[in-house]
Amino acid sequence: MKNTGQNSAPLPSSSRTSSRVDVAIVDGGMVGLTLAIALGKAGLTVAVIDRQSPDRLTAAEADGRASAIAYGSQQLLTVTGVWQKLSETGSIREIRVADGALSGPAGGLVAAGLFVHYDVKELQPKVHSQTSPGRPNHGQSSDGPAAFGWMVENRFLREALFARMAEIPTIIKMMPSEVTATAADDYGVTITLGKGETVRCDLLVAAEGRQSALRQAAGIGVTAWDYPQTAIVCTLGHQYSHHEVALETFLPAGPFATLPLAGGYRSSIVWTERRDLAAHYLALPGPEFVAEIRRRVGEHLGDIEVLSERFSHPVGLLLAKQLTAPRLALVGDAAHAIHPIAGQGLNLALRGVAALAEIIVDTARLGLDFGTSEVLQSYAATRRIDTLTMAGVTDGLNRLFSTDAPPVRLVRDLGLGAVNSIPALKRVFMRHAMGVRDGVTRGTLGELPRLIRGEAL
16 A cells, blocks of 8 residues: 555565565554554555564463453454454453452451442443444344453464464564664654664554553653552452353452453453562462452352462553654553553553554555654544543542542442442443443544444544
């Protein structure tokens, strides 16, 4: 596809030392690969550069996490052909959120009387009535959405992304390769790799995560702080079915989430704990570690066992002060990282992918240069409010619930009870959980990107 009046050279063989593509994406993670597929499917030439090989990125020991894929994100993955490649997904048809506490060193969970319970059946007629004729119906029945979202193990999502990417001839993998230098000018970017190879592109996309070297090299500052918390992640096997219910209990140390995986008898645990205690829990012998999980899970799943390694991740907030620089755009954790309290980090990133892909493709189809500052600023403008809102909500929820002061507990429990008892307010929160806000096609902040609406670019 043309964009600046220059024809892209044929995609290179492995023996060549230089390449010419429309877009180069640094990082072969879930966000970068999704963007590459969206752009490649629309006809652009894309290079994906990562210091790790695909085999390493899809290894079980590389990442034990599972991601909550909201309805809107599932629409994006379906229309780009990724969802069809997934080997297994676990539906979330109900969500239960409660305030709680641990009764003592040996005691179990004590839940407050007030909670919020979401059931996707409450939304089905409303969503169905807003679905226009002829629109894709992925993920929903004739009566509305099949689920609020789906739990997908990260390694399986990466496998699906690589499988889909292999079907798109305009995408080339440069993995493993390491970026050693970049140089932007008025007409594009030259990227130098560790083996002396060079890549020339119209736009460079940084998707490498919170410590993005490209963001730092561009001089883009961040607003960031650490929470005194660590997220402990593992996969749990259990005697009784989870019945496709996601449970999140707010404890003084942080939220404890039990998230349903495929098959009914496995769940992903995301246990946010005080950082000074997390190392202690992670080092416990197996039976003692299981006992601590049981204290927080309760008895409703029956006998439990830990099926995976224990993974841990520091918890913090990061917001890039700019999403763009000359010939550079930030996506994913390079642009923003939020608290995992609502499982919305990847969904926020995928909305950014959808917005950037739409702007790039629409501009390229007009024969214009999508790497200019004017075009990139339009991308930044579309993401500003959504990003700040989600960062503020997750930060506020964590601060509100990470205290056991009686007056604060009373206020938040009354708030949970109010949401649960007011249908209109409850529907608003349920739509936010689905990633579609006020409906399938429109959000409170305006039109959602086409890919999030399940429409092709």
